[in-house]
Amino acid sequence: MDYIILSVVLLAVGIYGLLTKRHLVKVLISIEIIAVVASMNFVLLASSLNRTLGEAFLILAFSTDTCVTAIVLALLVIVVKKYGTCDIRKLAEIEQSVDKE
Numbered sequence: 001m002d003y004i005i006l007s008v009v010l011l012a013v014g015i016y017g018l019l020t021k022r023h024l025v026k027v028l029i030s031i032e033i034i035a036v037v038a039s040m041n042f043v044l045l046a047s048s049l050n051r052t053l054g055e056a057f058l059i060l061a062f063s064t065d066t067c068v069t070a071i072v073l074a075l076l077v078i079v080v081k082k083y084g085t086c087d088i089r090k091l092a093e094i095e096q097s098v099d100k101e
Contacts, residue, residue, distance in 0.1 A: 011037045024076055028069070035065045061067055064065045 010033055034093030039061045046054020080086055085093055 003040070007037050007040055010040075024079070024088060026090070027067050028072055028076070031072075032065075032069065035061070039065070042089070 014033035014037060017033065018027060021027050021030065034087055040056045042054045042061060046052065057097045083091060085091060
């Protein structure tokens with residue numbers, strides 16, 4: 001039962017960070033926290049049911065999460081080189097100014 005409480009708390013921290021942070025790296029970390037919570041729930045499900053299906057889902061989740069993280073970090077590097085900022089609001093302002101032209 002303690003792990004479920006930990007899972008809910010970490011999910012709340014991840015969602016809070018996702019909704020309140022403006023820096024792209026902090027948003028990425030919040031998304032990673034949410035992904036870890038989902039993986040932890042797979043492990044809890046597998047251990048409670050004594051089945052290996054949860055472990056298979058965990059391996060799948062880790063591999064896809066790693067690929068997504070690598071792609072997002074590469075895009076983050078491209079955005080910083082092109083626009084010179086990691087702030088979400090400044091990037092939105094840049095996009096709006098480009099759309100008006």
